[in-house]
Amino acid sequence: MKKTTKLLMVAVTILFATVYSTSAFAQAGKKADKDTKLWRYEVQCVGVGNEGTKLIKVFSYSKKADVAIEQAKKNAVHAMIFQGFNGNSGSGCPTQKPLTDNPALEQEKADFFDAFFADGGKYMKFVSVSGDGQVAAEDRMKVGKEYKVGVVVSVMYDLLRKDLEAAGLIKGLTSGF
Amino acid sequence: MKKIILILCSLLLIVNVGFSQAKKPTIMVLPSDVWCNTNGFMMEFDNQGTKVKIPDYKKAFQESADLLNVISKINGLMADRGFPLKNAESSLKSLEGESAENAMLTSKGGAGVAESPVDKLKKTAKADIIMQLTWTVNTTGPKKSITFNLQGLDAYTDKQVATAVGTGAPSFSAELAVLLEEAVLAHLDGFNSSLQKHFEDMFANGREIIIRIKKFDSWDGDLEKDFGGKELGDVIEGWMTANTVKGRFSTTDATENMMLFEQVRIPLYDASGKATDARGFCKELQKFLQAPPYSITNKLMMKGLGQATIVLGDK
Numbered sequence: 001m002k003k004t005t006k007l008l009m010v011a012v013t014i015l016f017a018t019v020y021s022t023s024a025f026a027q028a029g030k031k032a033d034k035d036t037k038l039w040r041y042e043v044q045c046v047g048v049g050n051e052g053t054k055l056i057k058v059f060s061y062s063k064k065a066d067v068a069i070e071q072a073k074k075n076a077v078h079a080m081i082f083q084g085f086n087g088n089s090g091s092g093c094p095t096q097k098p099l100t101d102n103p104a105l106e107q108e109k110a111d112f113f114d115a116f117f118a119d120g121g122k123y124m125k126f127v128s129v130s131g132d133g134q135v136a137a138e139d140r141m142k143v144g145k146e147y148k149v150g151v152v153v154s155v156m157y158d159l160l161r162k163d164l165e166a167a168g169l170i171k172g173l174t175s176g177f
Numbered sequence: 178m179k180k181i182i183l184i185l186c187s188l189l190l191i192v193n194v195g196f197s198q199a200k201k202p203t204i205m206v207l208p209s210d211v212w213c214n215t216n217g218f219m220m221e222f223d224n225q226g227t228k229v230k231i232p233d234y235k236k237a238f239q240e241s242a243d244l245l246n247v248i249s250k251i252n253g254l255m256a257d258r259g260f261p262l263k264n265a266e267s268s269l270k271s272l273e274g275e276s277a278e279n280a281m282l283t284s285k286g287g288a289g290v291a292e293s294p295v296d297k298l299k300k301t302a303k304a305d306i307i308m309q310l311t312w313t314v315n316t317t318g319p320k321k322s323i324t325f326n327l328q329g330l331d332a333y334t335d336k337q338v339a340t341a342v343g344t345g346a347p348s349f350s351a352e353l354a355v356l357l358e359e360a361v362l363a364h365l366d367g368f369n370s371s372l373q374k375h376f377e378d379m380f381a382n383g384r385e386i387i388i389r390i391k392k393f394d395s396w397d398g399d400l401e402k403d404f405g406g407k408e409l410g411d412v413i414e415g416w417m418t419a420n421t422v423k424g425r426f427s428t429t430d431a432t433e434n435m436m437l438f439e440q441v442r443i444p445l446y447d448a449s450g451k452a453t454d455a456r457g458f459c460k461e462l463q464k465f466l467q468a469p470p471y472s473i474t475n476k477l478m479m480k481g482l483g484q485a486t487i488v489l490g491d492k
Contacts, residue, residue: 048363051254096366097370171377176380
């Protein structure tokens with residue numbers, strides 16, 4: 001009887017721990033999504049990518065380093081559409097303007113972008129983590145209670161542009177001709 | 178039955194007008210004068226005692242493989258954006274071929290092809306927008322880098338409508354061809370986004386063109402000729418105000434013999450919904466001047482989509 005109670009206690013503890021950690025992870029993910037919407041991330045160009053791609057380093061914030069790494073992909077695609085990035089003479093990158101010049105586009109087309117940036121959403125098609133997502137020691141910083149993590153990602157810029165053009169969210173170079 | 182046919186015809190007309198597209202500008206990549214001069218691709222000739230240097234594009238295309246690679250890369254990337262470019266080298270070859278053909282062409286009766294001195298002068302490789310290309314190789318010790326400059330120049334207004342310029346990352350080992358390819362990849366997106374801004378401005382405010390009014394010396398009238406208390410020049414300016422987009426144009430020069438209108442914003446479509454250009458716009462001015470009370474015979478000449486000249490007094 002005592003043994004059964006002990007086993008039951010262990011099982012309940014594991015269950016609570018699992019539920020707590022899953023919920024904490026989900027909470028951290030939600031917070032990270034909110035940060036993306038508030039454009040709380042930093043982007044640096046690290047080099048000229050292959051044809052049709054942009055190679056950038058994205059710094060994301062989260063209480064959990066793993067969430068920050070995963071969120072980097074979302075932030076990278078978000079940056080390409082709404083923010084662009086500054087040039088970096090050391091790596092030969094010119095300044096890149098965002099794909100849209102309408103900063104309110106995200107709110108105006110909220111239905112599209114909510115689905116696009118949802119976990120496992122279409123944004124995944126246009127981004128890949130470079131170097132298996134390994135983070136250099138100097139790119140993992142503790143800022144207050146959060147982690148600031150820099151991850152190098154490759155964004156399929158041309159494909160992303162074509163997709164947004166096809167969805168009618170941005171104009172193509174030949175629109176109107 | 179007649180009513181149905183009428184409705185169908187109206188629908189067809191509406192659909193036709195609705196899908197009418199603006200005239201697409203042609204774009205061509207050419208090396209800049211600075212690049213040609215630095216790399217020894219210039220021709221020199223004596224122009225009435227003054228030595229004049231002009232770029233020798235034919236020689237540049239025949240001798241510089243790097244130039245061909247860069248142009249080919251730009252052409253490929255622009256075609257991917259739905260904007261295939263005119264190839265300058267092929268244009269030059271076509272012109273040569275056409276000249277030879279014209280020289281040999283005779284009718285059965287022995288007549289040759291009519292060609293005025295102006296026709297001959299106009300026979301150059303041309304496009305509406307020139308992508309002017311310059312690069313320089315910078316060397317610091319064993320390191321090499323490329324400074325790349327791509328300018329989009331409107332062939333008619335002489336305005337720079339797009340640009341991308343910058344210096345690539347220095348490299349110890351990369352070959353020039355690789356550095357050049359990297360420069361094109363790095364800068365073309367920036368160039369295209371500034372070009373797109375230019376097109377958006379064109380759709381919002383009309384195409385910007387240049388119009389020249391001249392007179393033949395055989396004509397006894399001039400631009401100060403009085404028509405009901407108004408000089409002809411003022412009459413033409415009044416027509417321009419009424420027909421340009423938001424009345425936007427600048428009268429840069431005006432004498433009794435000539436007028437120059439710059440920054441003339443013309444609508445992309447005429448009253449019937451058809452795409453128009455400088456020639457189409459000036460045809461209306463030509464008709465206006467030919468009609469009473471002015472009744473001035475005139476000649477209309479055009480240069481691409483964005484420049485037109487009306488010469489008053491004769492055909």
